[in-house]
Amino acid sequence: MHIAITGGGGFLGQRVARRLAAEGHLGGRPVSGLTLFDIDRPPVPEAPFPVASIAGDVAELPEAAIPPGTDVVLHLAAVVSAAAEADYELGRRVNLRGTDAVVDACRRLARPPRVVFTSSVASFSASRSEIIGAATRQVPANSYGAQKAAAELILADATRRGFLDAVTLRLPTVCIRPGRPNKAASSFVSSILREPLNGEAAELPVADNFCLWIASPAQATDWLLHACSMDSSAMGLDRSVNPPGLTVTVGEMLAALEAAKPGAATLVRRVAAPQIEAIVATWPARFDPARALSLGFAPHGTLDALVGEFIAGTRAVP
Amino acid sequence: MHIAITGGGGFLGQRVARRLAAEGHLGGRPVSGLTLFDIDRPPVPEAPFPVASIAGDVAELPEAAIPPGTDVVLHLAAVVSAAAEADYELGRRVNLRGTDAVVDACRRLARPPRVVFTSSVASFSASRSEIIGAATRQVPANSYGAQKAAAELILADATRRGFLDAVTLRLPTVCIRPGRPNKAASSFVSSILREPLNGEAAELPVADNFCLWIASPAQATDWLLHACSMDSSAMGLDRSVNPPGLTVTVGEMLAALEAAKPGAATLVRRVAAPQIEAIVATWPARFDPARALSLGFAPHGTLDALVGEFIAGTRAVP
Numbered sequence: 322m323h324i325a326i327t328g329g330g331g332f333l334g335q336r337v338a339r340r341l342a343a344e345g346h347l348g349g350r351p352v353s354g355l356t357l358f359d360i361d362r363p364p365v366p367e368a369p370f371p372v373a374s375i376a377g378d379v380a381e382l383p384e385a386a387i388p389p390g391t392d393v394v395l396h397l398a399a400v401v402s403a404a405a406e407a408d409y410e411l412g413r414r415v416n417l418r419g420t421d422a423v424v425d426a427c428r429r430l431a432r433p434p435r436v437v438f439t440s441s442v443a444s445f446s447a448s449r450s451e452i453i454g455a456a457t458r459q460v461p462a463n464s465y466g467a468q469k470a471a472a473e474l475i476l477a478d479a480t481r482r483g484f485l486d487a488v489t490l491r492l493p494t495v496c497i498r499p500g501r502p503n504k505a506a507s508s509f510v511s512s513i514l515r516e517p518l519n520g521e522a523a524e525l526p527v528a529d530n531f532c533l534w535i536a537s538p539a540q541a542t543d544w545l546l547h548a549c550s551m552d553s554s555a556m557g558l559d560r561s562v563n564p565p566g567l568t569v570t571v572g573e574m575l576a577a578l579e580a581a582k583p584g585a586a587t588l589v590r591r592v593a594a595p596q597i598e599a600i601v602a603t604w605p606a607r608f609d610p611a612r613a614l615s616l617g618f619a620p621h622g623t624l625d626a627l628v629g630e631f632i633a634g635t636r637a638v639p
Numbered sequence: 640m641h642i643a644i645t646g647g648g649g650f651l652g653q654r655v656a657r658r659l660a661a662e663g664h665l666g667g668r669p670v671s672g673l674t675l676f677d678i679d680r681p682p683v684p685e686a687p688f689p690v691a692s693i694a695g696d697v698a699e700l701p702e703a704a705i706p707p708g709t710d711v712v713l714h715l716a717a718v719v720s721a722a723a724e725a726d727y728e729l730g731r732r733v734n735l736r737g738t739d740a741v742v743d744a745c746r747r748l749a750r751p752p753r754v755v756f757t758s759s760v761a762s763f764s765a766s767r768s769e770i771i772g773a774a775t776r777q778v779p780a781n782s783y784g785a786q787k788a789a790a791e792l793i794l795a796d797a798t799r800r801g802f803l804d805a806v807t808l809r810l811p812t813v814c815i816r817p818g819r820p821n822k823a824a825s826s827f828v829s830s831i832l833r834e835p836l837n838g839e840a841a842e843l844p845v846a847d848n849f850c851l852w853i854a855s856p857a858q859a860t861d862w863l864l865h866a867c868s869m870d871s872s873a874m875g876l877d878r879s880v881n882p883p884g885l886t887v888t889v890g891e892m893l894a895a896l897e898a899a900k901p902g903a904a905t906l907v908r909r910v911a912a913p914q915i916e917a918i919v920a921t922w923p924a925r926f927d928p929a930r931a932l933s934l935g936f937a938p939h940g941t942l943d944a945l946v947g948e949f950i951a952g953t954r955a956v957p
Contacts, residue, residue: 446876461796471789471792477778478781478786482727
């Protein structure tokens with residue numbers, strides 16, 4: 322089977338590419354080829370199958386990005402929360418016109434492919450005490466979330482029409498991301514663990530009792546791979562899933578940090594950042610995982626395991 | 640105040656234009672001018688203020704369609720249900736790119752205008768026994784509904800950003816529409832009353848106990864005018880309203896027909912039309928009007944009054 326990844330140079334795109342390269346198969350079928358697409362040519366992992374790497378604008382998607390014979394598209398290309406808030410046109414172009422371009426590319430294929438799309442917790446703005454279920458309406462409080470929710474509707478309709486077979490994962494905040502603090506409003510969520518584990522200071526713009534819905538990079542990658550090959554027939558018209566993420570408070574995260582590396586939590590400085598707080602305060606933190614579990618998405622591991630996964634990964638990649 | 644109407648040549652656009660022309664004011668303020676825009680140049684009503692009539696493609700909206708100084712935009716231009724189902728590109732272009740073009744036109748104005756947008760009962764696909772509330776999620780079962788729900792998200796986000804001030808009305812099936820049966824899947828809803836009242840036969844593709852959510856043209860026009868001038872500050876992030884429509888069965892409609900014109904119901908022929916039934920069977924018929932009433936939308940009159948309104952209108956316009 323041939324797999325194409327938009328946003329293939331991004332954090333999750335590269336993780337999925339490396340997993341496919343290492344395993345050589347997906348859902349029991351051998352992978353025959355992989356196409357990675359991003360704004361810059363994505364790095365190519367060593368793989369037992371050909372890997373193409375293509376650069377371009379997702380809103381003007383070149384045909385080679387989703388070539389004839391593609392069986393699975395992971396549509397991960399996106400402009401993230403703070404960037405979409407700062408640049409309306411850019412967010413609309415990538416997050417909406419990019420999704421239209423993926424729909425049109427799929428219509429040119431002989432067989433409708435599975436399309437795995439990443440939506441986000443940021444598409445909700447329920448009160449933070451509410452438990453989000455499969456039927457909860459998305460009332461986004463940021464442009465990124467609004468564009469993701471609109472793209473979900475477009476992909477669900479394209480599925481109903483038989484153009485493609487979409488499975489949308491509304492990802493929790495992925496934590497611990499590698500690298501440095503970035504423009505995402507959720508950047509601090511990884512930073513308050515990552516920087517202290519690396520012996521550096523981090524800034525915390527919310528209170529210790531602030532509640533978050535998170536998933537480790539490994540767990541998010543597992544869910545994406547499951548979404549690539551699962552039986553989608555039970556989904557009906559509703560092609561979106563809230564996966565079984567981890568609900569934690571900042572205080573619990575700092576306790577897990579301290580348990581993994583005594584003294585590290587003292588590197589976390591409380592700061593006031595009302596703009597960040599205004600965005601993340603609208604993201605719900607409690608979800609009912611029943612539908613995701615019934616569709617075969619694995620429950621998340623513990624917070625200690627999430628911290629341990631990062632420490633092991635840091636050691637493995639010098 | 641200056642008012643602009645996209646879809647100004649359509650049924651509701653023309654009704655709103657004639658009401659504004661007849662009344663000369665809106666929400667207590669005098670109307671200084673009206674711009675009507677549609678794919679063909681809309682008819683111009685006689686009015687105590689200048690009326691411009693412009694033809695064009697809503698996806699490539701000319702600046703003159705929403706000129707500098709516009710205070711209120713009624714964005715009614717749309718490709719309807721059966722047509723959007725038959726032509727995916729056309730539906731996407733008008734229903735989505737047209738909405739983006741309206742957003743961009745509003746951003747060029749010095750002051751963010753009120754934008755009144757018409758979404759639809761077709762954006763829902765809840766089970767027919769369910770009561771739709773303000774928090775019910777839209778899971779559309781047709782491209783028209785999906786495009787309308789996505790456009791609602793885009794307009795709500797544009798409101799939050801301060802580009803405009805949107806009020807979306809999710810209109811019930813408007814009944815009794817004048818004219819002839821058309822491509823809308825809901826065409827029969829008007830036809831089973833209109834044709835027999837005019838002494839002609841009509842086709843009924845659903846059972847007598849089939850339940851519908853409807854609104855008369857006069858009531859829909861009243862709601863649109865209320866949406867133009869109401870205080871929207873109580874709406875918060877949720878810019879969409881399910882107005883207080885009328886829930887009726889086909890049997891009740893035929894009884895009202897028979898009461899207004901004895902013998903007319905015998906002109907209604909039962910036919911099998913599985914494609915029509917498949918679309919309309921996904922539209923819910925029961926709604927909780929609490930939020931709409933709290934926002935000042937008037938409750939709907941009786942079914943007998945709806946039939947009487949049509950008969951009076953037919954007499955008034957020879």
